[in-house]
Amino acid sequence: MTTELIKNVWYVVGLSEELKSKSFISKVVMNEPILLVRPSQGPVYAIKDICPHRGIPFSYGRMVKDEMECPYHGWTFNHQGVCTRIPSLCSGQDLDPNKIKVRSYPVREQQGLIWIFWGDKDFPIEQAPEIPVMKAFDMNVRPNVVEVATFNCHIDHAVIGLMDPAHGPYIHKSPIWRSEKTSYEKTKKFAPVPFGFQMVRHQPSKNSTAYKILGGQPTTEITFTLPSVRVEHIQVGKRNVYSYTALTPVSEKETKIHQMMYWDHPLLSLFRPFVHEFAHFFLYQDIDAVNKQQDGLKYDPSLMLIKDADTQAKWYYALKNEWFKFLENKLTFQHPVQETELRWRS
Numbered sequence: 001m002t003t004e005l006i007k008n009v010w011y012v013v014g015l016s017e018e019l020k021s022k023s024f025i026s027k028v029v030m031n032e033p034i035l036l037v038r039p040s041q042g043p044v045y046a047i048k049d050i051c052p053h054r055g056i057p058f059s060y061g062r063m064v065k066d067e068m069e070c071p072y073h074g075w076t077f078n079h080q081g082v083c084t085r086i087p088s089l090c091s092g093q094d095l096d097p098n099k100i101k102v103r104s105y106p107v108r109e110q111q112g113l114i115w116i117f118w119g120d121k122d123f124p125i126e127q128a129p130e131i132p133v134m135k136a137f138d139m140n141v142r143p144n145v146v147e148v149a150t151f152n153c154h155i156d157h158a159v160i161g162l163m164d165p166a167h168g169p170y171i172h173k174s175p176i177w178r179s180e181k182t183s184y185e186k187t188k189k190f191a192p193v194p195f196g197f198q199m200v201r202h203q204p205s206k207n208s209t210a211y212k213i214l215g216g217q218p219t220t221e222i223t224f225t226l227p228s229v230r231v232e233h234i235q236v237g238k239r240n241v242y243s244y245t246a247l248t249p250v251s252e253k254e255t256k257i258h259q260m261m262y263w264d265h266p267l268l269s270l271f272r273p274f275v276h277e278f279a280h281f282f283l284y285q286d287i288d289a290v291n292k293q294q295d296g297l298k299y300d301p302s303l304m305l306i307k308d309a310d311t312q313a314k315w316y317y318a319l320k321n322e323w324f325k326f327l328e329n330k331l332t333f334q335h336p337v338q339e340t341e342l343r344w345r346s
């Protein structure tokens with residue numbers, strides 16, 4: 001089980017709503033400070049937030065005609081990270097600013113999220129796992145509810161927590177949610193999907209009060225894909241609700257979570273503040289558990305993954321392993337998951 005952070009993949013870096021026109025914001029992904037810039041014209045771009053001249057972050061500077069001007073000596077860099085101006089140069093001094101570059105990253109913005117491709121310069125992006133799209137909605141849809149938070153742990157633990165079905169009755173106790181007293185045995189069908197796996201569409205557990213609020217007979221489908229995206233799609237008749245979670249490694253010890261809900265269900269819109277409060281409450285239960293877990297993990301204990309409750313976690317590690325093997329020897333990706341049923345009590 002490698003603890004290496006996954007590269008040559010897309011990671012969520014921010015939300016569309018964070019970046020107004022002609023503004024910029026600094027983020028950290030994979031131990032690297034990254035500046036996101038939304039120019040007045042054209043798409044969002046991303047460059048490393050460190051001036052190659054003397055290392056000051058561009059984010060202390062300003063935008064000049066859609067380019068970033070360093071606050072220290074005024075060097076200016078464009079959307080490709082190419083230096084376009086060095087103000088101190090005199091006539092006859094033949095340094096070509098265009099030869100000076102700062103790292104830039106491919107960016108995608110869709111369904112209210114900003115993603116960057118973090119990887120090797122020469123890696124063919126089309127071979128990377130696709131960004132999961134919510135097919136019931138168009139590319140310009142915005143989330144109805146957003147929670148952004150930090151887990152003080154390695155991304156692997158955050159991912160495993162995300163797909164762990166057995167902690168529900170213990171961590172997510174709530175008067176209107178589950179408790180261990182109402183837990184019972186469940187059987188769920190799983191199938192492989194490209195670079196991930198899916199809990200195939202089914203009627204969700206009868207002890208989930210939240211589903212009842214929606215009315216009708218909901219069905220749900222949960223998909224996990226590399227590197228770290230979980231999408232739950234609930235259908236109630238013609239209505240759709242998505243819970244979309246993306247994890248991003250800030251460093252080996254810190255993980256950002258973006259958790260969104262999207263819906264076209266009028267009842268949920270009516271109760272939006274309540275739904276938001278509930279999502280917040282739920283997420284902070286997980287954060288609390290992960291923070292407490294760190295108290296034990298700092299002693300580097302050996303850990304266990306059991307059948308079937310932790311099988312999804314095993315699949316995650318297997319997928320990750322395959323991805324690294326694929327990157328190393330450029331052979332085809334051997335999918336480690338087969339269609340199967342898993343059983344657990346929760």
Ligand code: FES
Binds near residue numbers: 052054056072073
């Ligand atoms: S440090 Fe950026 S221009 Fe000198």
Ligand SMILES: [Fe+2]
Binds near residue numbers: 161167171172286
């Ligand atoms: Fe949880």
